[in-house]
Amino acid sequence: MASGGIARLTALGVLRTFAISLATPYVGLVLYSRGMSLGEVGAYYLVLGAASALGQLAGGAASDRIGRRRVMVAALVLSGAALAAMGLSLRVPGYGAFSAAAAAENLFGGMSFSAFNTMVGDRGSDLGEMILNYGTVRVGINLGWALGPLAGGLLADALGYGTAFIVSGVALAASALFALAVEAAGPTGRPGAPDRVYLARMSPFVLLYAFIAQFGLTLTVFESSVHGFSAAEIGSLYTVNGLVVVALQRPIAAAASRGDALRWLHAGIALYAAGFLMLALRGGLPWAMLSVAVLTVGEDVTSPVVSAIANALADPARRGSYLGAFGMLTGLSRSVGALYGGLAMSALLGDPIALWGSVDALGTAAAALAAAVLGPALRRPRA
Numbered sequence: 001m002a003s004g005g006i007a008r009l010t011a012l013g014v015l016r017t018f019a020i021s022l023a024t025p026y027v028g029l030v031l032y033s034r035g036m037s038l039g040e041v042g043a044y045y046l047v048l049g050a051a052s053a054l055g056q057l058a059g060g061a062a063s064d065r066i067g068r069r070r071v072m073v074a075a076l077v078l079s080g081a082a083l084a085a086m087g088l089s090l091r092v093p094g095y096g097a098f099s100a101a102a103a104a105e106n107l108f109g110g111m112s113f114s115a116f117n118t119m120v121g122d123r124g125s126d127l128g129e130m131i132l133n134y135g136t137v138r139v140g141i142n143l144g145w146a147l148g149p150l151a152g153g154l155l156a157d158a159l160g161y162g163t164a165f166i167v168s169g170v171a172l173a174a175s176a177l178f179a180l181a182v183e184a185a186g187p188t189g190r191p192g193a194p195d196r197v198y199l200a201r202m203s204p205f206v207l208l209y210a211f212i213a214q215f216g217l218t219l220t221v222f223e224s225s226v227h228g229f230s231a232a233e234i235g236s237l238y239t240v241n242g243l244v245v246v247a248l249q250r251p252i253a254a255a256a257s258r259g260d261a262l263r264w265l266h267a268g269i270a271l272y273a274a275g276f277l278m279l280a281l282r283g284g285l286p287w288a289m290l291s292v293a294v295l296t297v298g299e300d301v302t303s304p305v306v307s308a309i310a311n312a313l314a315d316p317a318r319r320g321s322y323l324g325a326f327g328m329l330t331g332l333s334r335s336v337g338a339l340y341g342g343l344a345m346s347a348l349l350g351d352p353i354a355l356w357g358s359v360d361a362l363g364t365a366a367a368a369l370a371a372a373v374l375g376p377a378l379r380r381p382r383a
Contacts, residue, residue, distance in 0.1 A: 005123050006133050008182045009116070010140035015178055016076065016116070017141045019171035020109065021148030022155065023083060023164045025238060026231060027102055028217045029224065030161050034095040038221060038349075042342015044099065045217055049335020051103045053328040055110025060324015063115045068320065069183075072119070073176045075112035079105055080173030087165030114327050118320040119182065121311040127378075128257040130308035135253020138303055139246055146242020153235025194314070194322045201313055201377045202329055205306060207366035208269070209330040212302070213337030214276060214359045215241075215295060221345060226352065227283040240289045244296040252300045262374055265305050269367045271298030273360040280352035313377060337362070 027048075031041050055075075063071045082105035089097035120137050124130035156164040223229040223237070256264040275295025279288065314322035341359070348355040 005183060006120070006136055009120055009123075010137050012116070012175065012178055012182060013137050013140035014144045015175040016112070016172065017144030018148040018151075019080070019144075019168055019175055020083075021145050021238070022152035022168035022171065023086070023161070024105075024168070025149045025216075025220065025235070026152065026156060026161060026164070028220055029231070030090070030098065031095050032221065034098070036095060037346075038342050039346045040342075041217065041221075042339040042345075045338030045342070046335040047099075047103060048106045049331050049333075049338065051106040052110035052113075053331035053335075055107040056114040056327030056331055057324045059111030059114030060118060060320040060322070060327065062111070063118050063320035063324075064318060068115045068119045068122070069179065071115040072112055072179045072182075075108045075115065076176035076179060077173050079108035079112055080169040080171070080176075082108060083169030083172060084166050085169070087162040087167075087169065090160070090162035090165070110327065110331060114320070114324045117307065117327065118323050120307075121314070121319050121323055124308070124311060127261060127308055127312045130311050131257040131261070131304045132253050134304035134307040134311075135249050135256070135300075138253075138300075139249045142242040142245030142249065144242070146239045146246060148242075149235040149238035150232070151235075153230075153232040156231050194318070194325045198313060198315075198322060199325065199329070201373060202310065202326055204366055204370035204373050205310070205326075205330055206333045206336075207362055207369060208302070208306070209333035210337030210340060211269075211359065211362035211366055212272065212299075213334040214341050214362075215272075215292075215299075216334075216341075217338045218341035218345060218355075218359065219279065219292075222279065222349070222352075222355070223288060225345075225349060227288070229285070229288075233285055236285070237288055237292045240292045241296045241299070244293050245300055248297060249300045249304075252297070253304045256301060256305055261305050261309060261378060262370065264301055265309075265370055265374070266367050268298045268301030268303075268305065269363045269370075271295065271301065273363045274298075276356045276359050276363075280356040309374065309378070 028041050031044060036044065059071050059075060082101050085101040086098055086105060089101055120133055124133050152164045152168065155167065220234055223234055272295050275291050275298060278291035278294060310323060310326040344355055344358050348358065
C-alpha cells in the first residue's frame with residue numbers, strides 16, 4: 001500500500017503526464033511535415049535534450065535551495081505556457097517559432113521532472129523501497145501516458161496539431177494547482193555538484209537512455225513512413241505502452257525490490273531489445289502493438305530499477321542536485337539517441353532488420369558497461 005505522499009505524487013504523475021503527452025509525441029512529425037529532413041529532426045532533438053538536461057540540472061539545484069514543491073509549481077506553469085505557444089506558432093509558416101517554443105518547453109519540463117523525481121526519492125529509505133516507490137509512481141505517470149497520446153492524436157486528426165498543443169499547455173498549467181497539495185519533504189539550502197565517483201557510476205545509463213530513446217522519434221517516424229500509420233494509430237501504440245505499465249508495473253517493481261537489482265536491469269534491457277527487433281519482422285497495427293507490449297515489460301523492469309539506483313547512490317543531503325545531474329546525463333543521452341535514430345533512419349529506413357539491429361547494439365553495450373560498473377558500486381554504495 002502506497003504512503004499518502006507517494007499516492008499524491010502518483011496522482012500528480014497522472015495529471016502531468018496526460019497533459020504533456022497530448023501533444024509532445026508529435027513534435028518530430030510536425031517538424032518533418034514542415035520541411036525538416038529526418039537527419040535534421042534527429043539533430044534538433046539533441047537541442048531539445050540539451051534544454052531538458054539544463055532544466056533538470058537547474059531544477060535539481062533549485063529544489064535543494066528553495067524546495068521541491070515551489071520549483072514544481074513554477075515549472076509546470078511555465079511549461080504549459082510554452083506548449084500553448086507551440087500551438088499558436090503553427091499559425092505561421094515554417095518551423096522557427098515552433099522550434100524555439102519547444103526548446104523552452106523542454107527546459108521548464110526538465111525542471112518540473114527533476115523536482116518530481118527528487119520528491120519521490122525523498123520518500124525511500126533503501127534500494128528496495130525506492131524501487132517500489134518509483135514503480136508505484138510510474139503507474140500514475142503511464143496511466144496519463146496511456147490516455148494522452150491517443151486523445152491528442154484524435155484531437156490532432158480532428159482539429160489540427162495547433163489545437164492539440166494549446167489544449168496540452170492549458171491542461172499542464174492547471175496541474176500545478178494539484179501540485180500545491182503535495183506536502184514538502186527533504187532538506188533545503190544545500191545544493192552542490194555531485195562527485196566524480198557518482199558520475200562515473202551513472203555512465204552505463206548514458207548508453208541505456210540512448211537505447212531507450214528509440215521508443216520515441218525512431219518508432220514514430222518508422223511506423224508513419226514505413227507502415228503508413230496515422231497519428232491516431234501511433235497514439236494507440238503509446239496507449240498500449242501506458243496500459244501495460246498500469247497493469248504490470250507495480251507487481252514487477254515489487255518483485256524487483258526483493259531481488260538483485262543488476263540482474264533485473266539486464267532482464268529489462270533484453271526485453272527492450274526483443275521488442276525493438278519485433279518491429280522489424282512484420283507490419284500491421286496488431287503486431288506493432290504486441291511489439292510495444294514486449295518492450296514495455298522491459299521498461300517496467302528497467303525504469304524503477306535505474307531511478308532507484310541513481311537515488312541510492314546519491315548523497316541524501318544533496319539529493320536534488322545529484323538527481324538533477326543524473327537527469328541531465330540521461331536527458332542528453334536521450335537526445336544523442338534521437339540523433340542516432342535519425343541518422344540510422346536516414347541510412348537504413350528501407351532495411352528494418354538493420355535499423356533495429358543497430359538500435360539493439362546500443363542496449364548490448366549498455367548491459368555490458370552496467371555489469372562492469374554497477375556491480376561493485378551496489379555492493380558498496382557510498383564509497
